[in-house]
Amino acid sequence: MSRVLIVGGGAAGMMAALSAAGKGHCVTVFEKNEKLGKKIYITGKGRCNVTNACEPQELYQSVVSNSKFLYSAFSRFDNQAVQDFFEANGCPLKTERGGRVFPVSDHSSDIIRALSSALEKAGVEIRLHTPVKKLLVRKAEDGPNAIRGLKLLSGEEITADAVVLACGGLSYQATGSTGDGMRMAQELGHSLVPCMPSLVPFHIKEEWCRQLQGLALKNVSAALYIEEKEIYSGFGEMLFTHFGVSGPLILSASSYYQTAAEKLRKKKEKQAKKAGAAAEPLENGKAKAHAYLKLDLKPALSMEQLDKRILRDFEENKNKQFKNAVDGLFPARLVPIMIQLSGIDPEKKVHEITREERKYFEECIKGLTLTIAGTRGFEEAIITRGGVRVKEVNPSTMESRLVPGLYMAGEMLDLDALTGGFNLQIAWSTGYLAGASIP
Structure with a gap:
């Protein structure tokens, strides 16, 4: 039996704790907030879109960044396994349009209650109000330094056989997602893919857009263009706001916008370097190039x-x-x-x-055209794009390739997906695999 420490009591951290405890390990979860799953409480507008009931192929297709990395995680603990887990732990679920799965009660608190109950039954120790300052390693004469444990902000040091980092990204920082896990991983030699807000509303230049604040449109399609190239197209619901547009359809488009914006930034930097000039930067996804949405208000009609x-x-x-x-x-x-x-x-x-x-x-x-001026920030982003580089993590175990005994899961990794329950599925799957892989 190993001593396992989990840093972060969110979706990935709780699932890692349960799978590790299921193997007979002695598990402790460290959460800096006053309760577990603080971000889960607000997902899906407080209803918690726990996963998506789609076919396995669609699960992979809905992952925007590094979908191949998730083959082992999804195969070990897929969307059906997630549904079975919550049903078995007293939280009945329902499936709505687009395969979105919610608790029957429409209360995210029932998801937290099911997880908390399972953790208690598994004998997992929970330490709330307990921020972690740094990870401790055992210096090795030959080979890489292995994990030794962690040091709390209070100064207390706790030794362990394995540590799982599951601290979230940078979105909804009021819930405690302030990049602590990425910082700790970086301190031990891991590199980070620059973080950007994803699944985030757009700022729109057209003034008439703001006159429609509060208007929701259903069954419309949208295509995203950057420099006249179509980057994404989808169908669903959207909402006009005081700054631009939001809603599920728009949030999904934003995932592809950030990816394309990053590629464009690199392309411009390369061109500028070749020309011996300084490139104009793309800051926080605000494209210097022409970026726009084309809305089809009547997609059912040719x-x-x-x-x-x-x-x-x-x-x-x-x-x-x-x-x-x-x-x-x-x-x-x-x-x-x-x-x-x-x-x-x-x-x-x-x-x-x-x-x-x-x-x-x-x-x-x-073809109603909306010119994109940029995106909202991390305070309104549902998910973070970027994080710990997945090439430095073993996809079959979630163990660090650089620090034996260190495992990572969830949003702090460079993994993100479309809206519709797919990002929580990434958290459940990677968390489960991390905990289950600890020897």
Whole structure:
């Protein structure tokens, strides 16, 4: 039986503790907050989108960064295993649109309760209000330094056979995700991929966007472009805000935006170096290049079908003014904006509208353009992109390749996925594998 210390009482840390305890190890969890799972409480707007009930292939396809690294973790503890775990521990689940899995009660506290109960039954020691300052290593004459234990902020040193770092990333820092785990890993020689906010709302340049604050649109599609190249397209729900746009569809697009922005930054740096000039930096995902979203407000209709629909509406309202003839096409608050963007005089009689004007109006509907000015920060990001470089971690065990006895899991690794329960699945799977791999 080994002495195992878990740093971080979030999703990955709790699952690591349970799997390690399941192997008979003596396990202690150190959490700097006043309770376990503080970030879990606020996920899914307090409902906790615990995983996604998709097929295995879709699970991998929904991971944006380093999906191949997760083959072992997902195969050892997949989305069905997560659902079975919570059901077996007294938390019934339900599946909603898009495969999103939630507790039947719609209360994230039930997820925490199931985990806490399982930890108690497994005999895991929980130490709250206990921040960890640094990791301790055993100096080796031959080979790498092995883990020896950890030192608390209070000065207390605790020895162990293995340590699991599961401290989260940089998103929602009020929950305690302040990059402690990444710092501790870096102190022991690990390198970090620069961190950026991901699954995060967009700032939009168009002023009319802010006039729609609070308006939610369902069943729309969006395509993300950077320098005229399509980076992402998806279908779902979105929300207009006081600064731009948000909602599940937009958050997923932001994952690809950050990845593409980073590639563009590197490309510009390379070009500038070759030309002997300084490159313009992309800071916090704010692209210097032209980046924009194209919204299709009627994705179920082809352009030809939309034209027939509008011709029919125009025929039925041919003697009405344009502003009074398109009510059935959009939500009420969107109507004046679409009229404004069409360039058609709102007082113009429908039968006077030219074919060219009608066609441009249809193009606005099928390709409503929103210019991206950047993203919101870590305080609103659901997940962190970047973190400990996964090449320095064994994907079959989650053990550090640099420091034997050190394991890492969850958001502090350079792993991120789309919205819909996939990021929590990464936490459950990597946490489980880390704990189960400790000899």
